[in-house]
Amino acid sequence: MAFLKETVTEIRKDIVKMIGQAASGHPGGSLSSAEILTLLYFEQMNVDEKNPRKEDRDRFVLSKGHAAPVLYATLAEKGFFPKSELENLRQLGSILQGHPDMNKVPGIDMSTGSLGQGISVAAGMALAGKIDNKPHKIYALLGDGELQEGLVWEAAMAASHYQLNNLIAFVDNNNLQIDGAICEVMSPFPIDAKFEAFGWNVITVEDGHSFDELRTAVEVAQKSEDKPTVIICKTVKGKCVSFMENNAGWHGKGPNAEEVKQALAELEA
Amino acid sequence: MAEKKATRQAYGEYLVKLGEKNPNLVVLDADLSGATKTNIFKKAYPDRHFNVGIAEENLLGMSAGLAAAGKIPFASTFAIFGAGRAYEIIRNSICYTKLNVKIALTHAGISVGEDGGSHQSIEDIALMRVLPNMTVLSPADAIETEKMLDAAITIDGPVYIRLGRSDVPVLFDESYHFELGKASMMKSGSDVTIIATGLMVALALEAADQLKEEGVSAQVINMGSIKPIDVDAIKQAALTTGAIVTAEEHSIIGGLGGAVAEVLCDEAPVPMERVGVKDLFGQSGKVAPLMEKYGLTAGDIVAAAKKAINRK
Numbered sequence: 001m002a003f004l005k006e007t008v009t010e011i012r013k014d015i016v017k018m019i020g021q022a023a024s025g026h027p028g029g030s031l032s033s034a035e036i037l038t039l040l041y042f043e044q045m046n047v048d049e050k051n052p053r054k055e056d057r058d059r060f061v062l063s064k065g066h067a068a069p070v071l072y073a074t075l076a077e078k079g080f081f082p083k084s085e086l087e088n089l090r091q092l093g094s095i096l097q098g099h100p101d102m103n104k105v106p107g108i109d110m111s112t113g114s115l116g117q118g119i120s121v122a123a124g125m126a127l128a129g130k131i132d133n134k135p136h137k138i139y140a141l142l143g144d145g146e147l148q149e150g151l152v153w154e155a156a157m158a159a160s161h162y163q164l165n166n167l168i169a170f171v172d173n174n175n176l177q178i179d180g181a182i183c184e185v186m187s188p189f190p191i192d193a194k195f196e197a198f199g200w201n202v203i204t205v206e207d208g209h210s211f212d213e214l215r216t217a218v219e220v221a222q223k224s225e226d227k228p229t230v231i232i233c234k235t236v237k238g239k240c241v242s243f244m245e246n247n248a249g250w251h252g253k254g255p256n257a258e259e260v261k262q263a264l265a266e267l268e269a
Numbered sequence: 270m271a272e273k274k275a276t277r278q279a280y281g282e283y284l285v286k287l288g289e290k291n292p293n294l295v296v297l298d299a300d301l302s303g304a305t306k307t308n309i310f311k312k313a314y315p316d317r318h319f320n321v322g323i324a325e326e327n328l329l330g331m332s333a334g335l336a337a338a339g340k341i342p343f344a345s346t347f348a349i350f351g352a353g354r355a356y357e358i359i360r361n362s363i364c365y366t367k368l369n370v371k372i373a374l375t376h377a378g379i380s381v382g383e384d385g386g387s388h389q390s391i392e393d394i395a396l397m398r399v400l401p402n403m404t405v406l407s408p409a410d411a412i413e414t415e416k417m418l419d420a421a422i423t424i425d426g427p428v429y430i431r432l433g434r435s436d437v438p439v440l441f442d443e444s445y446h447f448e449l450g451k452a453s454m455m456k457s458g459s460d461v462t463i464i465a466t467g468l469m470v471a472l473a474l475e476a477a478d479q480l481k482e483e484g485v486s487a488q489v490i491n492m493g494s495i496k497p498i499d500v501d502a503i504k505q506a507a508l509t510t511g512a513i514v515t516a517e518e519h520s521i522i523g524g525l526g527g528a529v530a531e532v533l534c535d536e537a538p539v540p541m542e543r544v545g546v547k548d549l550f551g552q553s554g555k556v557a558p559l560m561e562k563y564g565l566t567a568g569d570i571v572a573a574a575k576k577a578i579n580r581k
Contacts, residue, residue: 055339102337102366110337114361120327121362124334124342127319131295131340151358154327162319 008038014073020260022090030070032174032235049079052106059109063118064143065099080107116149126167145177147188159228160199167228174237201229208233273436277375279411281306305345329358336368348374348390378518379551380435389551395523397429405496407431409470416447450497458488462506469516476570507537512577521545540580542573
């Protein structure tokens with residue numbers, strides 16, 4: 001457990017540093033989902049950083065593609081590519097595009113960024129797994145604001161119809177989107193009842209930053225026999241950086257040098 | 270009278286043969302499998318046909334996921350919904366990623382007929398052609414449809430195949446060889462070249478016959494491969510005949526006419542006329558009167574050819 005906590009802190013530091021260096025990017029939703037990715041890549045998923053495209057690997061689709069920094073930091077921490085690459089986030093010629101590119105970055109299973117598409121693609125990957133009777137899982141991470149996209153629900157209907165029990169989706173429920181509170185912009189609530197009505201297993205994790213709670217939920221989801229599972233994680237946008245926490249203003253902007261310094265000091269404390 | 274067959278029918282039938290040879294081939298449809306003819310494949314391979322319901326965005330999204338997992342998905346619905354409604358999924362999840370999805374859309378053009386303007390896609394070539402990594406194929410008849418499907422499956426990347434609802438004359442026989450990026454010479458001539466695609470190829474041949482009666486020697490080129498386009502064939506036609514007419518069942522903006530005009534601008538500017546749907550939506554009607562109303566007859570091609578020649 002100490003290992004996961006140390007790892008997630010490293011990942012958070014890298015998120016802050018790389019977005020600061022790029023002077024643009026999405027820190028809020030990267031920090032809110034750091035535990036989810038850490039648990040998946042450092043404990044739950046069958047992946048091989050030496051062989052990123054091995055056939056029987058578990059797949060991860062970052063449907064909320066703007067949280068690319070958390071994915072990049074996690075993959076670098078895991079050893080898919082050198083950490084020094086993080087300095088090139090969003091720079092011309094970099095493999096680390098503003099949103100994830102599967103053809104540029106080792107370890108990325110799908111290019112995303114246009115909201116709603118990742119979960120649909122993940123359903124297709126899960127269907128392929130079912131056709132071939134493969135044991136691997138497809139994990140996807142959705143934003144709560146992303147649930148406003150109609151395609152999410154087309155995919156949700158299909159995943160349940162095809163009994164894609166190999167599909168496990170997380171919702172990073174940090175309650176904020178770029179224009180403000182999700183319930184003020186366009187409420188997706190009740191999220192649990194919606195997925196339930198669409199035929200999914202629904203698990204709510206009250207503290208989406210608790211590895212224990214996340215692990216329990218994932219292990220239940222992995223045993224699902226005939227339904228896809230959604231794990232709704234209640235999280236804090238900008239988690240662990242005091243001035244970013246619960247602040248929609250930090251959805252999509254880079255911290256300046258002073259702010260990076262303060263954030264790193266808080267993370268190292 | 271030549272045998273007639275709709276390209277969608279040829280598609281549905283030939284999918285079964287392709288499926289036989291390619292165990293990874295899967296077919297997805299969005300509640301139109303009777304109309305797109307993928308129900309023929311469904312009969313042969315029920316476990317490899319997926320009807321995602323009336324959800325075109327998810328049709329293309331799931332196809333991308335299947336391709337990312339090593340399958341060869343053929344996604345079918347009407348052109349208006351596939352190329353239109355699901356456009357940005359095709360752009361970002363299929364073309365940006367260069368995933369191996371074959372997008373075979375039927376009911377393209379105004380020859381849809383009675384369903385009317387809401388269902389007549391006259392912009393799909395333009396939409397698909399502008400996407401990096403995309404291949405755009407537009408067969409003239411049933412045989413070319415089969416040959417293009419053979420070619421499409423050898424491409425590791427996205428392919429758009431434009432198919433029609435109406436029966437069209439079979440122009441080719443089994444000996445026809447389709448090569449990606451190559452046009453086929455249907456008839457040689459010296460005064461003007463008609464470059465046509467889809468069901469307009471048969472009409473272009475009729476137009477050439479009419480022109481011949483009037484002493485005009487017209488060359489006819491079938492441009493089935495719209496992207497990549499046959500630059501050499503267009504350049505040669507411009508240099509040898511000095512006037513070009515394009516003919517397509519599509520908007521005159523951005524389709525075959527646009528593609529040919531781009532090549533002429535770069536390589537060999539000569540007078541050019543575009544036969545196609547003007548900047549207008551279609552409407553309900555029987556196919557023949559619709560084609561007449563929207564300026565898509567052999568007579569329209571003849572008139573355009575004369576105009577182009579006069580501009581030399």
